[in-house]
Amino acid sequence: MSQSKVNPLPANRVLNSFDKFFKMEAAGGIALMVCTIAALVWANSPWAESYHALWQTRLTVGIGNWVLSKAAILWINDGLMAVFFFLVGLEIKRELMVGGLSTMSQTIMPVAAAVGGMAVPALFFFGLNAGQESAAGWGIPMATDIAFALGIMSLLGSRVPVGLKIFLTAVAIVDDIGAILVIAVFYTTSLDLTALAVGLGGLCIMAALNLRWGIRHSIPYLVLGVIVWFAFLMSGIHATIAGVLAAMTIPAGTRMNCSSFVEELRHAAEVFELAITPGKTVLTNREQQVALHSMEHAYEAATTPLQNIEHALHPWVSFAIMPIFALANAGVAMDAGVLRELFTPVSLGIFFGLVVGKQVGVTGACWVVNKLGLAPFPDRTTLMHLWGAACLAGVGFTMSIFIANLAFDEGTRLVELSKIAILFASLVSGVLGYMVLKFLAPDISKEGVG
Structure with missing residues (x-):
């Protein structure tokens, strides 16, 4: 059943x-x-x-x-x-x-x-x-x-x-x-090749952050994305194209498979439950805080930056x-x-x-x-x-x-x-x-x- x-x-x-x-x-x-x-x-x-x-x-x-x-x-x-x-x-x-x-x-x-x-x-x-x-x-x-x-x-x-x-x-x-x-x-009516080169260079770095170095935090992509947007704006190609190309560099893979995610969540939940102490709250219970951090880590590893950013935007x-x-x-x-x-x-x-x-x-x-x-x-x-x-x-x-x-x-x-x-x-x-x-x-x- x-x-x-x-x-x-x-x-x-x-x-x-x-x-x-x-x-x-x-x-x-x-x-x-x-x-x-x-x-x-x-x-x-x-x-x-x-x-x-x-x-x-x-x-x-x-x-x-x-x-x-x-x-x-x-x-x-x-x-x-x-x-x-x-x-x-x-x-x-x-x-x-x-x-x-x-x-x-x-x-x-x-x-x-x-x-x-x-x-x-x-x-x-x-x-x-x-x-x-x-x-x-x-x-x-x-x-x-x-x-x-x-x-x-x-x-x-x-x-x-x-x-x-x-x-x-x-x-x-x-x-x-x-x-x-x-x-x-x-x-696209005019083209500044220098600005375009800067924009394309920024996109290459963003792609490398994802594919070569496995960076998943959104801040580096945000900073480089703004630079790419400005470069495209100055190049003559409409700046909105920078948005589309930047999106293609955002990581779409997970670091944890489903079985590992379930196992880590189950273990963290057991730790959290066993750490319940009368008179204590999560603010003062170190074991429960560690369990919650483990759940947070599992969530971040099992989801993708692409879906998180899309959901937020x-x-x-x-x-x-x-x-x-x-x-x-x-x-x-x-x-x-x-x-x-x-x-x-x-x-x-x-x-x-x-x-x-x-x-x-x-x-x-x-x-x-x-x-x-x-x-x-x-x-x-x-x-x-x-x-x-x-x-x-x-x-x-x-x-x-x-x-x-x-x-x-x-x-x-x-x-x-x-x-x-x-x-x-x-x-x-x-x-x-x-x-x-x-x-x-x-x-x-x-x-x-x-």
Whole structure:
């Protein structure tokens, strides 16, 4: 009887871990939504001038001649977003090692869906903007905002198969890889080779700390990571790329296997129990303190720095960094002049790329892969479920806005039009995805578990 209870634990641990991730992303999506609405209301209120003035406030850090001075909006987009991309890098590394992208059979469907979901929207946009100044924005409709997408999916509760949630998360991870490559290759305008060499040197040292010297403490990686970020910022390559590359150097191995961990915990627990003395507390009981330190050592050895850092960063990214990014970037004036220009090529390219291109690319790729017998649909999902997920993949929001800021010069009309089109397209895609999964896709919560 006890053995039957122990066996399911690894699977339960994976599902519980994903469930926590899903709830975190979903709650973060709600925080994003609140900050987006706040930004739009503020930017279209009598206090609109204070909104723009706040984000243009210059913030300066440094000592002596080593000074970095930037507007607040740039500290957010270049600095805080580097932390976000660092977390993305950790998630990518985890998915490649043990997650939904760790085996070929698991990888084929989400990779195909993500590639289709990037290529088709880009073609939609380029087809409407070829030969124009706005053609540089072809990367905008390629992106997916996983927090918003999972936030909408969470509203459907048990109607949505767990397999579909994992599939959409894996698609978004591959989508992030594509966005990172696009930013690094196509949105780098100038290159300082000296600064780049410093940044790459820092990354090599970080890799050596992990692979050669086995350093697991986070402080050396943090110090070197800041240096790498600054070097990339000065090199001309967007600083967020430094976050992704730095994440790849973080240790992902353990120093203690499961049996040793259990044995050390059991021994420490016995020592702790035997040391219980009436009238004494842990503060005055040396044997219990030693036992607790042994437990702490066992925990540190049995876990990985990657998962510990990822766990620590997730709340900050979900409930601080991304909402701040939305508050600073989503505030666009909805005046009559801008609304009249919504039917310009850049706006139409973004709208149709996110709303139509994502549906065609993601759903079409899944159908083709399945028909060719290369990979099955995710567990307990149908093509209708995948169509709903494809609609939600069209919620580009923060990632699309981020790329728009890189594609066009700050403060230009193209940036404003892009942001409005992204907001409208994300809203339409979110509503469509909800409707498809709510009313058209089969309700698995009413099915038997057999």
